[in-house]
Amino acid sequence: MNKLLYLxxxxxxxxxxCNKDPNILFDFKYDQNITIPAGLSYLDxxxxxxxxxxxxxxTLLQAHGYTAxxxxxxxxxxxxxxxxxxxxxxxxxQEISIKISSTDTFIKEAFYTIEVPLNASDRLDMVGTLVExxxxxxxxxxxxxxxxxxxxxxxxxxxxxxxxxxxxx
Numbered sequence: 001m002n003k004l005l006y007l008x009x010x011x012x013x014x015x016x017x018c019n020k021d022p023n024i025l026f027d028f029k030y031d032q033n034i035t036i037p038a039g040l041s042y043l044d045x046x047x048x049x050x051x052x053x054x055x056x057x058x059t060l061l062q063a064h065g066y067t068a069x070x071x072x073x074x075x076x077x078x079x080x081x082x083x084x085x086x087x088x089x090x091x092x093x094q095e096i097s098i099k100i101s102s103t104d105t106f107i108k109e110a111f112y113t114i115e116v117p118l119n120a121s122d123r124l125d126m127v128g129t130l131v132e133x134x135x136x137x138x139x140x141x142x143x144x145x146x147x148x149x150x151x152x153x154x155x156x157x158x159x160x161x162x163x164x165x166x167x168x169x
Contacts, residue, residue, distance in 0.1 A: 023169045026064040027077055030166075032144060034081075036158045042092075042150040050144040057138050066168075074137045076128030077165035079111040083122035084159040091120040094151040098126065098144065098164065102136045106145040111164060116151075128165075137166060 032050055040046050061068060079098060083090065096113045099106035110133060111126040136142050146162065 021167075025066060025071065025168045026060075027165055027167050028060050030164045032162045032164075033084075034146065034160050034162060036148070036154055036160060038154055038157045040148070040150060040154040042094075042152050046148045046150070048146045048148075050146075052141045053144055054141055055137050055139060057140070060168075064168075068138065071134065071138070071168050073132050073169050074134040075167045075169065076110040076131065076133065077167045078128055079126040079162060079164040081124045081126070081160050081162050084161055087122075088156065088158045089120055089122055090116060090124050091118060092150055092152040092154055093120065093124065093148055095147075095149040096124065096126060097147040098162070099147070100133065100136055101143045101145070102139050102141075104143070106143070108133065108136065133166065 030053065032053065034048055034050075061071070081090070081096065093113075093116045095116065096111075097109055098111040099109050101108065108131045109129050110131060111128055113124060113126050116124060
């Protein structure tokens with residue numbers, strides 16, 4: 001009987017620790033395709049820009065049943081890049097940084113990798129920063145800048161997709 005009580009208590013504690021952040025009203029994602037060309041030099045940091053990405057902010061609010069006034073902030077959640085070609089690995093990449101902006105000035109870094117492992121696969125996970133992004137993502141459109149710092153020249157052309165998740169609070 002004591003074992004059953006301890007098991008139930010353990011399950012309750014685990015369940016309480018795994019609850020979502022109660023401040024998050026909803027999350028939403030953006031996907032962006034990118035082509036990394038073959039032969040990029042490891043001596044430079046390479047930047048790719050995507051302008052006029054639709055936010056669909058008003059549609060997202062309606063779909064989740066919120067008004068703009070109820071959203072206090074929007075933060076980066078998580079992101080990843082996935083190779084769309086079989087067999088292409090990202091082991092030649094050292095660091096990735098994703099910045100977003102509503103203008104041509106990119107000062108808000110939303111996602112980054114700390115140090116890509118030498119045995120990286122065809123998917124790289126990125127972490128979100130603590131930056132506030134409501135002023136950008138509550139607009140109709142925004143711009144994305146992706147920066148790659150390489151540890152070796154890019155071996156081949158790679159078609160990939162970024163998926164970025166944001167948290168509305």
